Amino acid sequence: MSNIEQNETIERIKFLSKELKLPYTMGNIEDEIREANLEGNSIEIFLKEIFEKEYDLRKENGKKNRIRLAKFPYKKYIEDLVIEDLPEDARAKIKIFSTLEFIKTGQNIIFAGNPGTGKTHISIGLGIKACNAGYKVLFTTIPLLVNELKESRSQKTLRAFEAKFEKYDLIIADELGYISFDKEASELLFTYLSLRAGRKSTIITTNLSFERWDEIFKDPVMTAAMIDRLTHKSYIVNMNGNSYRLKETKQWLEEQ
Template sequence: MENLSEKELTIEYARELKMAVMRDELDDFITLGTDQNWSYRTLIYQILAKEVEVRIENRRKQRVRRAGFPELKYLQELVKEELPKDAQTALPELETLDFIKEGRNIVFCGNPGTGKTHLSIALGIKACLEGYTVFFTSVPHLLTQIRECRSQKSLRQLEIRFQRYDMVICDEFGYVSCDKEGGELLFNHLSLRAGKKATIITTNLAFNRWGEIVKDKVLVAAMVDRLTHKAYLINMNGQSYRVKETEKMLAREANL
């Protein structure tokens, strides 16, 4: 670096220190500081403040990316008046994210297309933006992951990661049945978080039908008891959003 100019060295040092704002915007800040007659201290402060702002935003984006959401859904996109009544009533409290601090679960239960997954993802993204760590998975995928880690003798590492997330979203419980072993693996995994960390479950089956998925009555009873203790139980039965959209489309076409 001996033959580099002072400006080039500054850029190299900024790159080494991973200071993207200093690396990319130094000239702009110097120009602005000269125009506004900033002191050296103010110039340094302004650059560092922007650097911190950028890093905080990058961490937010990183948490959203690492959560593994299948798509990005936001609370502001919801037409709240079209949500099932239970969801409309509970949403203002859920949006505070106090349930994460309190380690309380949420179970969204109802027929397909009523917003269960949208609500779960939207709450998950808000949690990411507010500094919480989130993990999204479908129940079938989680079971596959547990089995693979067990066969590879890395199950304990998966359990540790699973326990540490501030919030876990387990989507689509009830779409695929599992044998007794699968039910036990799922129960043991979810139990790691019970009473300590928040978990969101979405399901199309009422609790009295969970025995159709897990073929062990005692295990089902224990799972329901563990997941619903102090949980928010949200009835999501209602008309499907997709059906509503189809009906609106057909009505528009009929009026053409």
């Protein structure tokens, strides 16, 4: 094959790679051909290696896309936690949660306790770990979720919202208890969190004990029903303890 023919062939491979969405091949085909020729690789070895690199790139891009689409407010990792600083109940269960078995079985986790003890950090860390494992995840706050539900109802798009909501393997609903809701908001939240109960996993963080949830929902019957649905076969984690966040801040200040 002449140099002209070879260059035309490579350009054709690049074009086809672009059309077929094979970014690694498109960007590295010349280097791969050169290396294969130097090592005397067969066509079978050449194809296997380039497909493996294409596969690895696609897997890595998939992880990044899932993390991006999950809408985490920031990145926190389970590996960054100082386990000894967590409340006792969290220390005892963090290894179990890290297996992500709760997602496979459709179980909920409710982190309940005073602010600054690591509830959101653990939740985001589990969410990122789930994204890397191939699960579809969404992070939202309870107030934001309520606003989205109300907007969907007013725009008559609740059915579409429901279909989207149900597709997530894991939803992290942060900050239950910071604001109370009117009757419409309470009913919507009850309905859509209940839809997932027993089938898909939800992580909820709250600064209130269950006895105080009626302060949020203003309806004792609905509150009791929501607690019953959300806690059935779920993990309830007592997050009362010393402020994990305050200790991190003090450590950071000491290092300055």
